[in-house]
Amino acid sequence: MSHPIRVSEIFGPTIQGEGALIGQPTVFVRTGGCDYRCAWCDSLHAVDADYRHTWAPMQAEAVLAEVARLSGGRPILVTLSGGNPAIQPLGPLIEAGRTQGYRFAMETQGSVARDWFADLDMLVLSPKPPSSGMGVDWVAFGACLSAAGEVRAVLKIVVFDEADYQWAREVAGRYPSLPLYLQPGNHTPPPPGDDAAAVDHAGIEARMRWLVGRVVADGWYGATVLPQLHVTLWGNTRGV
């Protein structure tokens, strides 16, 4: 038996709602626990220790069995998210899944590097901007990129305001070769335990329009600007 994975939820198939793989059918494996605590976290039920009792320790085989049950046994893209999935022992899950045809994308802030990043199909690094209240350890971040090796790595940056936007510009300058996705933040994230809470769709769409205009005004044509489709379609509801 290897170390168990702390799992907050496994759900899908649905579509990936954001970033480089937007629109692709996927099953999400959301792990519990995070070394960050972003001010606007939209997944507190997988971050806040108050919800630790909802996180199940599962062996890789059990996680893969649940993914296969949800996908009808057909290989699908598996999205590893959190919390910070990099603090979980996901190597055996990825290795076993890939032999069965599953593909794996992982979303992490880039604070913890693991050698099994090199076994992913895509590494989505999402460094947190000033509005999060978190700071980025760029040495650790660089180690994540190094660990990914030849695996396709992309940047995804959530933007709430002008300070976040300027910060994203600096990050792009630091990693000019990485594809970069900008995403307007959701200022009405779900309070954990109340995923029926209202979402300010109009406000989020206004931020999206502002972000498009901001990129255009700067002639920053290498950036891709995408919303969170799942929020548009399903609000803060979990499991879709």
Add this chain to the structure above:
Amino acid sequence: MSHPIRVSEIFGPTIQGEGALIGQPTVFVRTGGCDYRCAWCDSLHAVDADYRHTWAPMQAEAVLAEVARLSGGRPILVTLSGGNPAIQPLGPLIEAGRTQGYRFAMETQGSVARDWFADLDMLVLSPKPPSSGMGVDWVAFGACLSAAGEVRAVLKIVVFDEADYQWAREVAGRYPSLPLYLQPGNHTPPPPGDDAAAVDHAGIEARMRWLVGRVVADGWYGATVLPQLHVTLWGNTRGV
């Protein structure tokens, strides 16, 4: 002087609202005239001969100059759309633009093949489903693919209903190696000349949720499902 291009509108930069390049900053060059007349056409001002007086004949150099003016002289993705841009002499525009660093994606139904398809950066083939009232000439469609050669080609299919969906499944079976994007149709397209007309956002979002559910129910994990972001963000307004 080469033959002029019939131009309906040149606008941007904005983001590409749909398909494989969704979210990427781009300038649109929309040509006037079409060999199709889809029942739910969302660009009748570039299709209906009643609007022919609004289409300007322009030389490739003039089109490129306008694109460069809009982009601030910075190379950007240029999206060639219509109408059917394949019936226009776009080869010289693409050739001149590429020498200056511009990239070109073209959206066409696949009814007319041109040898300059091979000079594009992406060819988006959008065969029209039953709800359009149009039929597909698969020989001509195959010629478009052949003309593209090594250029990245993708399929984009608009889906309004179950018949369209089943048809999309057949097309996917016919071209298993082409990436395929499904897009819920807009049943409230703008009447030409009234781009402030109301859009049934709730209805379009309901169709998007249905389409995601349909793909998931069939385990069709190779399909990507994406909405028209520009309709969500700007309704039927032209020029964005």
